Amino acid sequence: MAKAEKVLVYRHAAVTRLTHWINVLAVSLLILSGLQIFNAHPALYWGQKSHFAEPWVSMTAQQKGDETVGVTKIGSLKIETTGLFGWSGKPGMQEARGFPAWATIPSYRDLADGRRWHFFFAWLFVINGVVYWVMSLLNGHARKDLAPTRADLAPRNVWHEIVTHAKLRFPKGEEARRYNILQKGAYLVAAALLLPLMVGTGLTMSPGFDAAAPWLLDLFGGRQSARTIHFITASLVVIFIIVHLVMVLVSGVWNNIRSMITGRYAIEVEGDRQ
């Protein structure tokens, strides 16, 4: 049997790499500034308007005997989250705030600056997303790399990918030339569902845009529902990012990072086949 050899294959088009890194920047700053904006009123409601006495989610500081504790309420569930949600800060300098200082831009409470950061990078994010999708449809990235094939979707294949992923065994050879079905699914959900949903729910919170597109209010069930869905979707984006980073780390971190910078990804092929 011939010895396996490393071969660099061209995996990511320049536009995919560029839009990926711009997206990294924009989404990171959107999340951090978004949490600053959330902190201005750390409560979520369903419907058109706020029901102040009964939020669906809230983060508050409450007195418990002599001490102040952070309390997070989700539906009928109430948990103490001192130091993280509701009440946090350096010893002696704790304050009532939704998310802690390290998770917001700026670290201290400043809604005006938070909004500046959020809307600037919202524009960058939207323009970048449009470029990504237009180019991906034109250059075949969407059709060739992202769209699942019939073989991808075969239950046996899906199960096989789940099992090998769970064992952290990733394809190294010819099959690593293409995304597997779990990658395709994750990227499609993120790029075609979650991120556009962030834009849609974000726009619904704009009283100006609502006048042009009142159907958005009906689509998401009201401005406060849109704000809640914006938050839930952002949480799913954070989960995607965590899983994505873990996968990048365990499936050959340098190879992955190189391929997203230079476009070249190393696979192992039989010596006589290159």
Next chain:
Amino acid sequence: MTTTDRRGWLKVAGASLGGLWLAACDKFTTDPKTLKVLARAEDLTRHAQRLVVDRKALAREYAPADISPDFKPNGTLNPSDEDYAAHLAAGFADYRLVVDGLVERPLALSLADLRAEPSRTQITRHDCVEGWSSIGKWTGARLGPLLDKAGLKKNARYIVFHCADTLEQTLDGSGQYYESLDLIDAYHPQTILAYDMNDRPLPVPHGAPVRLRVERQLGYKHAKYVMRVEAVADYSQIGRGNGGFWEDRGYEWYAGI
């Protein structure tokens, strides 16, 4: 080192590193030059919204059943200013809404006069910049016809609303609340000087006797305790020059988002 020592040390190290990280971030994220660049997005947002939102497009109006039982008052809840207190004590009998500045015929309207002007009633959603929303029913004089009555001069480009309340105590008096609109929003059919809320005279926490409603923008544009409506060519000489109390404190002048 004992475990407690080590833990204490780790805590200090963690806190210092965290502090450094935050300080480094804040130095960058609150840098005035950076923020000035970021603020350019406001113009983009305003132009984009003016492009896609029809000038006369209405904000959604709701059914009586949707009215919030817990409409949240914000900002000044009861002005401590002496002049206002005197008006309030007199039941606003001597209150006169002044319309002046770049107008042909300055007006001074009593509440009875104002109620006789062309009016509009609307049940609309109030979106606070903080993120919450409340729904209320408003009746008031339409601003457009009122401005026509006073007759805007050709060089009038903005309408400034001077309020009775001091929201922040400052030495130079820049803590007085005020707001401004361009003529597109001033002439929007839903832009009214409201004197009734939920079929009752406007309560003090919500801006008695008169507040502005400008339904396609965020709550801070809806100036309360309005005393004077001034037509101006530009607002750079008013307050700290940014067109409103909150605008002077870093918030966007165009609050449609």
